[in-house]
Amino acid sequence: MGSLHKGHAKLIKSAMDLDATKSSKVLVSVFINPLQFGDNEDFERYPRNLENDCALAKASGASAIWAPSFEEVFKGGASSHFQLKVPSNLEAHLCGPKRPGHFDGVATVMVRLLTLVRPQKLFLGEKDWQQLVILRHLINNLGLPIEIVGIDTVRDADGLAYSSRNKYLTPEQRQKALALPRLLANAAKEVRYGNSVNLKDLQNMLEQHNLEVEYVETVDPFQLQSTKTDQKICILAAAVNCGGTRLIDHTFLMPRPPIIAIDGPAGAGKSTVTRALAKRLNLIYLDTGAMYRAVTWLIQTQNIDPQDNIAVMRILENLNLELNQSEAGDQKILINSHDVTEIIRSPEVTSFVSTVAAINSVREALTIQQKQIGIKGGLVAEGRDIGTAVFPDADLKIFLTASAVERARRRASDLKSRGFATQDLNTLEAEIKERDRIDSTRKISPLLKADDAIELISDGMTIENVIDSILEIFHSRIPKEVWPIDHP
Numbered sequence: 001m002g003s004l005h006k007g008h009a010k011l012i013k014s015a016m017d018l019d020a021t022k023s024s025k026v027l028v029s030v031f032i033n034p035l036q037f038g039d040n041e042d043f044e045r046y047p048r049n050l051e052n053d054c055a056l057a058k059a060s061g062a063s064a065i066w067a068p069s070f071e072e073v074f075k076g077g078a079s080s081h082f083q084l085k086v087p088s089n090l091e092a093h094l095c096g097p098k099r100p101g102h103f104d105g106v107a108t109v110m111v112r113l114l115t116l117v118r119p120q121k122l123f124l125g126e127k128d129w130q131q132l133v134i135l136r137h138l139i140n141n142l143g144l145p146i147e148i149v150g151i152d153t154v155r156d157a158d159g160l161a162y163s164s165r166n167k168y169l170t171p172e173q174r175q176k177a178l179a180l181p182r183l184l185a186n187a188a189k190e191v192r193y194g195n196s197v198n199l200k201d202l203q204n205m206l207e208q209h210n211l212e213v214e215y216v217e218t219v220d221p222f223q224l225q226s227t228k229t230d231q232k233i234c235i236l237a238a239a240v241n242c243g244g245t246r247l248i249d250h251t252f253l254m255p256r257p258p259i260i261a262i263d264g265p266a267g268a269g270k271s272t273v274t275r276a277l278a279k280r281l282n283l284i285y286l287d288t289g290a291m292y293r294a295v296t297w298l299i300q301t302q303n304i305d306p307q308d309n310i311a312v313m314r315i316l317e318n319l320n321l322e323l324n325q326s327e328a329g330d331q332k333i334l335i336n337s338h339d340v341t342e343i344i345r346s347p348e349v350t351s352f353v354s355t356v357a358a359i360n361s362v363r364e365a366l367t368i369q370q371k372q373i374g375i376k377g378g379l380v381a382e383g384r385d386i387g388t389a390v391f392p393d394a395d396l397k398i399f400l401t402a403s404a405v406e407r408a409r410r411r412a413s414d415l416k417s418r419g420f421a422t423q424d425l426n427t428l429e430a431e432i433k434e435r436d437r438i439d440s441t442r443k444i445s446p447l448l449k450a451d452d453a454i455e456l457i458s459d460g461m462t463i464e465n466v467i468d469s470i471l472e473i474f475h476s477r478i479p480k481e482v483w484p485i486d487h488p
């Protein structure tokens, strides 16, 4: 909406930097959108300074600035245009209830601007987190071929997030306003130390600084719903009124490092993707399929009938399953001190593992161990039931799949690279379909896409494409600022 500041400058610079080909143009739009202001809000006095905006956009590297009139955007007037309605769940919290119609106005104008410009990418600030999330849902929902890139909040040296409305603050008011970022940052620190945050206390502290509190809330970062657990990463957001100026800010509460769940059928590329993600985000890699394979190997080598519950229970009681991760991110699997890393990939184990993975006692024992490994968070786990049964509180759930033909092709090349004899593609495809059938029809924890998982179909995508897509989705929920690639 203009009155550009350092936050906008960062959006422009990031757009320039992210274009590896340097052939794209960065367009800055300046449009003070009347549809997103309520009757008693500051549309009339909102700061306008197009001359400065042009200078800042140019200095930051923009190719052009576009400041259309109201008529250029809404030919025939606003009332002759379609108005969008944001789904009520996305505006049920934070600014939504306090600013009725605001996000509808934002959505309506954004779709109009985007269809006029048709950009490849849209750079938006993370400071307006709810707006960013709503626009991600909108673009996804309408299937617009535009990638949204969120850029982290830029703060002034005193900690106040840049906002065009900061211009309204007198020096005294600004001093008071600083309590907002300071108290939010303190809360985030407390949570990192294992303490909890009392929202009522936080509100009282803000009020002690003469800030009139509109809301202090915690919501999950993507669906913007109240969080049911204090075990999950969430957003702590607040809006205050400081001498007539409305200020918003937020922080992330991280009671534990992130958990990513990657489920899906055999051969969808889960292992390669999960290992690479763990390495890029510096998280532990947990291959739960390897655990089922190791138990299968043990049952096979001890000639145990999987139907013999007592014999299986005996094996589980004495089970010592170790997953050791090397510096390079590779995982060694030891069962009762035998290194089975390679042998569990053999066709013999592969053809029997679904049967063993369907045994209740095996699933119970391994699920307990997996939950234990993830108790402090900080991992990427792959399997079939990670998002549904093992880590239902995961911060990101991906259901990675591919057609059976594609998975058979990949399995053949995997077997070849491991030195095992390959079967013909039709046999492999039939085997894969049979494994899918057993895995998805078993009684406990069947292979199932969790309701809140994102499905990625990897046919025609390279492994790098899949990893990049998942990283992008991850960072749309837990920004780079909070958990960067190559996290230390």
Ligand code: DC
Binding pocket: 266, 267, 288, 289, 290, 292, 293, 353, 354, 357, 358, 382, 383, 384, 385, 386, 435, 439
């Ligand atoms: O991913 P994979 O092919 O290594 O998995 C081996 C088998 O283990 C697979 O047939 C399904 C089963 N499995 C499971 O039932 N639950 C998990 N969480 C992981 C694997």
